[in-house]
Amino acid sequence: MNLALKDARYHVFKFISSTIGVSLLLLVVFTIGGIIRGVILDSSTVVVATNADLWVVQKDWLGPFVEASRLPEDYYHAIQSIHGVAEASPLVMAWDHIDHPPASSGLMMFMYRNAQFGTQTMVEPHWLDMVRELRFLLVGYETDHIGGPPMIVAGRGIEASHYEVVADVKTGLKVGEIIRMRGFDYKVVGLTKNIVGFNADPVIYARLVDAQNILFQPDPDLLRNIRRRTGAQLGGAEAVAPRLTEPAMRKASSLSENLHMINAIAVRVEPGTSLEEVASEIRHWKHLEVYTSARQINIQLMGANRLILMQLSLFRLLLLIIAGVIIGLITYTFTLDKIKDIAVLKLLGTQTSRIYSMIIQQALLMGLLGTVMGAMMEFAAEPYFPRRVTATLGDMGQMLVIITIISILASLVAVRRAMQVDPRLILGT
């Protein structure tokens, strides 16, 4: 006869409501775990989708995702010629925006009001005006090289030589929609899913040349200004070498108009070739920085996302401790309610271990049921979170082990109380 189950059956409302309370707490623990995994996946998505072995960037720069590395486009030909390199793909990638406000949602309104309430006395007024821009990570690639969208979930890939883009569904853009970037119209021809930058901004893919135009084309007013200033600086040379001044001015101006820049080169090496050998060859002869894909992901995670991951991990730990305390308190309260029954059980000669196991089993039952319920609720809620939240069955398994330990530890206070119950309590009263 299992006393823990019998007691739970009898106090079914109390037991279930307590278990739901625990499960809601564990739902938050799971969700934070899912957010942490989401941040990690977001940080690696583009790197993984590119399927490159090495990332070549400007010397002493960390990489295209966290720092604005720039190098001439034609460098990729030189990289391509290195022994052991199977493919080198020039890539342009930078954050950009268009005027395309995301659809307003209840959650967004709540977030705004909540933030406004909390910070209105601390920052400039009106800082919290509703978002008007769609921010995204623009990735430019050569369609016959790696670096493009890994999978199209709607529409098609880029086929035309210009003015077509593939966007992630998170942009809210539709196939066939026209977006305007730097004075030119681009047609959305296809959609990807879950292709985002490390900060969860969705990715828009364009041809390399289009991306270069979008990202590096200076504003015409700025160009005129640069030309005027360059002319003024070379003005003194006209008297000395009048025939050289005009070409020098043209050359100087064209430097600032050079669109043939890229941010990184994605490299795939031949099978069986040492990554380190190829990387050191590039570093030595080309004076460029080279990172493996794993290092590139690490740079994003441990650089840009390190603090938020630490914060989330700490919060998760705190919640686990709180869950343990709450399970302990509930179990203790349940035990206090049964002090007289425990005295009767002891008087009837019930084995001490059986009484203690009843208490521990109840804590375990509550913890394990709460874990499963919390996990199920988290799985169901995942699609409704604004950024990627990914918990797995493995997380649930891991949590079941952790909660088993926590529940046993938490129930020890109640067990200690039960140990103090004197069966004589029941006699002579």
Place this chain on the structure above:
Amino acid sequence: MMHAIETKKLVMTYGQGRTKVEALKGIDLSVNKGELLAIMGPSGSGKTTLLMILGLVTEPTAGELILDGDNIYKGGKRDFQRLRREKIGFIFQFSNLIPFLTAEENITFPMDLIGTPGGKAHARAAELLDYLEVTDRAGQFPEKLSGGEKQRVAIARALANNPAMILADEPTASLDTDRGLSVMRMLRKVSTERGTAILVVTHDERMIGEVDRVLQLVDGAVTSDEIQAKAPGVAGDHLSA
């Protein structure tokens, strides 16, 4: 004749020096199988202390306790929990049934404690429920039972493991006269028909007519041990306090 329970020079002392209190002053007592004994006395007379010693929850300061022929405090350390679940049945003032077990489960539980197989335990519970006329209440939780029904289930629980002795602590105190008498008659029936020794600690003089013997305790000593007139021929040579 082997007694169900026997005590020899049972002494219980609390405290030391000036705070020393002698709760029991050398009690000699024997109760035969099938005998229903009432222990009476005013508050502080030592009834509860005697009950605790007989129930193996308190060790006496001195003296012997022989339960079903087994001298409990002679020899090595004993497993009192095991002795309680195998040899003693308890009935309490407020029945103290386990609230989260049904009436039937309250009866099968003591059998479960000694490893009685489920089928056998259920059959025994059914038999006891029938014997105590509460079969229709088998699936009810204690909170749904009347006071009298609770005590009948408590008697059935006490009988579950066929103990050598049942200790009943004020079993009628929370019941009105009719229900109290009904419970006492049920105890009478159990002791007579099943041969179980039953010791009832009670203040309730209305119940005296239902017992075989009445033991009066005053200040830790037995002042009288009387066989009741209605009792079916029980020997009266048990007292030598």
